[in-house]
Amino acid sequence: MDRPPAKPPARRKSWRKDEIIAAAAECFMRHGYQATTVDDVAAQLQCTKGRIYHYYASKTDLFFDVHREGMNRLFAALGPAMEMEGDGVTVLEAMCLAHAEAMLEHHTFENVVAQGVHMHRFDGATAEHKATVQALIDSRDRFEEHFKDAIRRAIDDGSLRAVDVAVTAKVILGALQWTIYWYRPRKADTARSRAALARKLVDPLIEGLRAGD
């Protein structure tokens, strides 16, 4: 029996959604969610907004998908580092490096994620979106919890000073996530150059600034 011809590998049916999400992420990053018009996103795609509304019911739904993709990329980057062998501070350092590199590499999406975090704090979501918003908040919380766990373990095994766990997690993540405000990808950027910058970012956090005697 003839089988249907092999499909191109890994070509999902929703690749059009992916390109819409990418274009939206770019616009949301540049101008912010509110200031971005659906026409802006269409222009980025060099099409009209009819196409976008064929795949997304609203601008809000589109934002949610961008946000989700941004979180997925953060979790994907963090996973391997969490599996690293070594004492507590070694694992924490690997997590910091992985997160820093992810923030730089996926800087467009993570910029939008940060907007979402801020929006969720104040804007009461409509009833229909409530569940979606809650899922995204939960996702952020789980991410931060990974760092708190790592800090706790490192303190327990004596490889980290006994600092305030919650505040320290905020300090680490804040320092790394603030890159959205100043880092801009350049053509010459490579995985290697991002890793070098990540190294410079994480070093003062783990080793501290004060000179040893």
Added chain:
Amino acid sequence: MDRPPAKPPARRKSWRKDEIIAAAAECFMRHGYQATTVDDVAAQLQCTKGRIYHYYASKTDLFFDVHREGMNRLFAALGPAMEMEGDGVTVLEAMCLAHAEAMLEHHTFENVVAQGVHMHRFDGATAEHKATVQALIDSRDRFEEHFKDAIRRAIDDGSLRAVDVAVTAKVILGALQWTIYWYRPRKADTARSRAALARKLVDPLIEGLRAGD
């Protein structure tokens, strides 16, 4: 000759502008510049927007004044710490503590400042606002330069490890400024409680996380 009756001390003529700025800062913080309507600000003041437009030609001008006030408060808080006596790292630590406390205390205004930083990176200003925007960018740069100077001096006098000056300044300021995303003032907050939190924020930055042998 009779002189006019003494005016109430320190009562400036522009106190109405101040209350408009404060109301606008609250709204901009909560919903962002774009999502805030002039009617929102008026509602916050329990008046109509006629009043606001009597003092401000546009929503943009109002935003600029909030931003300016936010920067003024940051500089005012940093000044005394920069005059501190001691070696390089002592001064840097004092600056960090002062900045952290200012970010917490003026959290509403500094939230808006961060929005401004982000906006300026992408939104081409209209010709009429160009000079104003440039002045605010310069002001941000000068603020960061104070930290870079302090880091350089501390490295020179041997009290700080030889870290990357520019990146370390970003790490420090990022960690402290990220508070806008998670800190919320509470009724029970005092200068003392803010100072305690600032201490917890600055400690891991200056001393580092890894346990000494």
Added chain:
DNA sequence: GTCTATATGGTGATAGAC
């Protein structure tokens, strides 16, 4: 100085041709 009423332009979303 503050209000009400309104002009004006833009934006999210829809309907229907192709």
Added chain:
DNA sequence: GTCTATCACCATATAGAC
């Protein structure tokens, strides 16, 4: 599936009464 045309609404800003 993508486009064109359009509607309905909302927000900035102004004009003019009080």
